[in-house]
Amino acid sequence: MSRVLPGDAPTVHDLIGIGFGPSNVAMAIALDEHNARVGEREAVTAHFFEQQPRFGWHRGMLIDDATMQVSFLKDLVTLRNPASEFSFLCYLKSRGRLVDFINHKNLFPLRAEFHDYFEWAAAQVDGMVSYGHEVVGVAPVVREGGDGEVEFLDVTVRSAEGLAVHRARNLVIGTGLRPLMPEGVERGDRVWHNSELLTRIDALEAAEGGEGAEPSRFVVVGAGQSAAENVAYLHRRFPGAEVCAVFSRYGYSPADDSGFANRIFDPGAVDDYFAAPENVKRQLMDYHGNTNYSVVDIDLIDSLYRLMYQEKVLGTERLRFFNVSRLADVKETSGHVRATVQSLVTGEETPLDADLVVFATGYGPADPLGPLGEVAGSCLRDEEGRVRVERDYRVVTDPGLRCGIYLQGGTEHTHGITSSLLSNTAVRVGEILDSLLAAGGGPRTAGAAASAEVPSGGPAPKG
Secondary structure, three states, X not given: OEEEOOOOOOOEEOEEEEOOOHHHHHHHHHHHHHHHHHOHXXXXXXXXXXXXXOOOOOHHHOOOOOEOOOOOOOOOOOOOOOOOXXXXXXXXXXXXXXXXXXXXXXXXXXXXXXXHHHHHHHHHOHHHEEEOOEEEEEEEEEEOOOOOOEEEEEEEEEEOOEEEEEEEOEEEEOOOEEEOOOOOOOOOOOEEEHHHHHHHHHHHHHHHHHOOOOOOEEXXXXXXXXXXXXXXXXXXXOOOOEEEEEOOOOOOOEOOOOOOHHHHHOHHHHHHHHHOOHHHHHHHHHHHHHHOOOOEOHHHHHHHHHHHHHHHHHOOOOEEEEOOEEEEEEEEEOOEEEEEEEXXXXXXXXXXXXXXXXXXXXXXXXXXXHHHHHHHHHEOEOOOOOXXXXXXXXXXXXXXXXXXXXXXXXXXXXXXHHHHOOOOHHHHHHHHHHHHHHHOOOOOEOOOOOOOOOOOOOOOXXX
C-alpha cells in the first residue's frame, strides 16, 4: 500500500478499465458521448488496458454463416441512446450496406458482420485504449493524514516497454469469459475448445494434407449452439470426413426466443431479478435457462436433421449422432486422438480414432476480482462466497475503500442471465456512468445505499 504525500500531483484518471471487449468498448463510447455533451471541465477522464494486440471478440467462432442470437438493435448503444452515431445502423451506412440490410428483412446479422461492427466502433475510441497492455496488479493508495482511507488505486500494467503504474479513482472490470473444459481434460494439439476452431483449423488441414491424407473423422462434444455450428461447419468444410456429435440428450434442444420468454433480457428484468429473494432468483434461472444455455436455433436443428436423414437414405452417412452418451475418455497419440464414447443407457463403450476432438462445452466467468490483487480483500462476499454487488454494478467494499469498482460480467447471481450477454450492454454502461457521475468516487460500503454521499474530502461529483 502506498501513500500520497502532500504536494504529490500524479495524473489521476476518473476511471481505468481492465479489458476492452464489447462491454468496455460500449463503456468508452458512453464516456465519449458524455464528454462531448458536457465539455472539458466536466469531462470524465478514462483509459482502458487490453492485453490482446488489437480488438478481438471470439475470433475462433466467426464461422462464415453463423448469425447473432440477439437483434441488431441490441448493439453497443441503441438501448441507451437511439440517436448515437455508434449504432449498428450507422456502421451499415458507413459500409454502404444499409439498404441491402433493410432488404434482407432480418434482425440477426452474421456474427462476422457484428464483429466488424465492434471493430469499427472500437476504432473510433481507440484514443482511450492501450492494446498489448496487461494489468498485473492493483494497489491501494492512502492519503497521508486521511485515517488510512484508500482514495486512489494504482494499476500496474505490463507491456513490451515494461511495467508502468497508472492511478485511478474508479475501476471498471470487463475481462470477459473463459473457455471451460470438462474436468480432467486438457487442451492439446488435437483436443480443442471450440473457441479456437477457426484460428487452428487451417494449420490442421495443412498438416493433414502434408501427410498425404485428408482428415477422416472429427468428434464434437456438446449440445449447445456452438456445438451444432461446429458440427455443420466441419461437415461442410471436409466433405470426405465423418463428423460425430456426442451429447447426453436425445437431440439438440431448441432455444426459446419467443416474445414473452425474451422478456428475461429486458432492462426491467434486471431490476426484478436484483430485488427478488434468492429462491425466486433460482426459479427464474431454472425457468428461463432455455433462452440461452445449451440450446440451438431451430433452423439449424432442422437443417442438421434433414442432412442426417438424407445421408441415411443415400447410404452415405458422414454425420453421426451419439446421443444419450458421454465422452468417457480422450487420449492424444501421434497425429491422432482416440475418443471413447460411452452410452449412458447401457454403459457400452465405442472407441473412435479421430483427427480432432472439439469440446463445445461453454464458458465461465473469470474471477472478476482476479486482477485486483490485495485490493480484492476489501471487496465483500456473500455467505456463498460470491462477490456482493449493488444494483449499479458497483462492488460492495470495506468502509475504508473510497474508490468505485464496477463489474461488467460475473454478476449473474445478482443481476440475472444478462450478466455476460450483449442484450443489456448498452443499458448497463449507462447505469455505470450514471453511478460514477452521482457518486463521484464515493464509497459503496456494507449497508450503504446506492445514492451514498461522497465523504468529506472526497473527489467532487462530476456532471
